[in-house]
Amino acid sequence: MSDIAVLANAVITIVGVVVLILKLRITPAIALVLGALYLGLVTGLGVPGTLESITTGFGELMTEVGLLIAFGVLLGAVMAQLGAIEKLVDVLVRACGPRALPYAFASTIGTVLQSIFADVLLVITAPLASRLSRQIGPWGAARMTAAMALGIEVGLVFVVPGVGAVALAGVLGLPFGKMFLFGAVTAVFTIVTTLALFTALAKRGLWKPELDERDDTLVDEAEQPAAERGTDHLPSLGVALAPLVVALALIAFGAIAEMAGWAHPVVALLGDPVIALLIGLIGALLIARWKLPAEQVESSLKRGFHESGQILILTGVGGSLAQTVKDAGLGEILKGYFTTSTVFPLLLVWLVAAVLHIAIGSVTLASITAAGVLGPVMPALGIDPVFVALAAGAGSLFAIHATSNTFWLLQTLLPQTTRGALKSCTFAVSCASVLAMLPIQLMALVF
Template sequence: MSDTAVLCHTAIAIIGVVVLILRARVNPAIALVLGAIYLGLITGLGPEKTLTTIGTGFGDLMAEVGLLIAFGVLLGSMMSSLGAIEKLVRLLVRTFGPKALPYTFAVTIGTVMQSIFADALLVITAPLARRLASRVGAAGAARMAAAMALGIEVGLTFVLPGVGAVALAGVLNVPFGKMFLFGLVTATVTITATLFVFTALAKRGFWKPELDENHDFAEIDAAAEQEQTAPTRALPPLGLSLSPLLLALALIAFGAIAEMAGIGGPVVEFFGNPVVALLIGLLGAVLIARWKLTREENEAAFKRGFHESGQILILTGVGGSLAATVQAAGLGEILEGYFASSTVAPLLLVWVVAATLHIAIGSVTISAITAAGVLSPIIPALGIDPVFVALAAGAGSLFIVHATSNTFWLLQTLLGQTTRGTLKSCTFAVSCASVIAIVPIQLMALVF
């Protein structure tokens, strides 16, 4: 089959996936598998090789990221049950003051709290953000809403064990420790710079409370007030609640630094492995939860974690299936020639591919996984460390978060914004982050 035909059929497969998800309301996992089947059959792989490729792609990616996702989500569920988030936000207010809260709030959500499933994290933190907005100062509601959107979406894409970051690292064969370190730097710089720009614009009239805030949202205010005055359970102190998660992140960072410094050995490799690190953290959280929570609360936390991780695992796995089919169809060799001869910065092209897919699909995770799958065969031709390709794909997948995103509507509802306001605090702010992120990624690629 000619190169043009392969390119056209790949485009048809991706467009077909988008149409199935958005128009036919087909579950994204099913749509991705159907796209992979179409591409395999139409490009001449044949039924047997197509199905084998789909199964192999799913299995290979699950072998790479399956336990990492499962342990990360379960650890996040336990952290939520132990009340770590609420206590951490109160500590941020006491330590840095309400004026700096949007920055500390967003960076904390985008880095430390990425083991918690995004929707659950948003539901837990939104009442706190809304209640504290009045203490932030000018445009407080706008800044806290943008902080929420940036922390969740940027962290999801760049920082392990965020689902997008795990999937990108798995598809592109990036060491998880390296993804964690460079992703942590990218997320912190991106969130801080973007929030600074958004704050300056909001204070100069970009945000209009009378049009962008829903002042009739009495249920949210009542719920926040009830949460503030209701008696609280005797949960463990913040240091104890966070210790399992902080230990896991410290072990991951230690493993990555040791690998980059050339320090090896069985003990270092074992305890620095992200799966082992998260397992140790999970075991610690389980021990604390058994000490401080009831049996019913423990069971509910695990049930919630298994439910959330199941959805993520299936979606990530079928993303690997599509990636394997794209590679088997020969698209990698075609794109390799184009990227190698291009005078445009390769990372910028990676960003454009991911951004285009996100505009079409509307899901940060799906667009990042799909972009990584399309681009994975050409990594050697780019001459760039795969970690920066993964980060560039993640940055592009943040562009234009719109009404097809569940996060968009949760932010509007839980923070009492109008649709116009959410377009500013979520769509505009996260799109700015998408563009800003490519700067530190490109700089790090030049240095490392």
């Protein structure tokens, strides 16, 4: 098959997946498998080759990310039950003044707390953000609603063990520690600069309190902060956070050791993200067994298993499509259309992910599809795959809107109208999508 025909069928595959999800309401997992089947068959892989690509892609990606996602989600579920988030926010409130609090709040959510499944993290922290928005003075609602949106969405795609970041690292075969280090730098820069920009624009007329805010906060009893439900039986902040801090420290140390060439079996074992999160999970379970009734611990684990299941399936079939694209030879074909510049290829990755997200409405699906399609060509251009992952994550943040479940959770749980959510979520996170490319492109040129 000619190169043009392969390129055309790759485009048809992507468009077909979008149509299946958007118009025919087919679940993304099935749509991705159908897309992989079509691409494999029409590009000459044959039935056995196509099936092998699908199963190999799924299996290899699950080998890379399966336990990491499961352990990360379970650790987050147990930590949420221990009340660690509410206690951490209380410390931030006491340590930071009104001016710095939104920045610290968003950066903490976008980095430290990414082991907690996004929807659960949002439900737990939104009442706290709503309460703080009334305590930090003028433009409090604008600043805290944007801080929530940025922390949740930016951390999801950049910082391991956020499920989007884990999926991207798995699709591209990246060391998770390396993704963690570069992703954390990108996330903090993006959150701080975007929130500063949004705050400045809000004060200059972008945010209209009479139209963009509402007085009531729709928070039911189950979503009240732990401090309001009684926390006498819960551990201190240091104890509650210790398992997560230990896990993140081990991941970071492992990444630094690998980059510095410190080869030792013990370092390799403890620095492996799966082992690090397993250690953190065991520690969190021991604390939970000590401080909580058995039924609460079992409930948190049950919720964690439920949440991780759907993430694992979607991530795995994303790997199936990526493997089929690779086996069809698309990467080798695209190689001839690029120069050795790092700027344009990464912008193309961003653009594809942005278009996919606008069409599909799924941040994770858009990012892993863009990375899977364009990732194979980048090493030949001298571009480290970690920057491909970050560019795909950045593009997938563009134009989060009414098709996103997170959009409606942010609108409902925070003191803002739908008009306000379009500004604090859609506009602010879209700005983050663009601003994130600054450190990504700079790091790609330097490293």
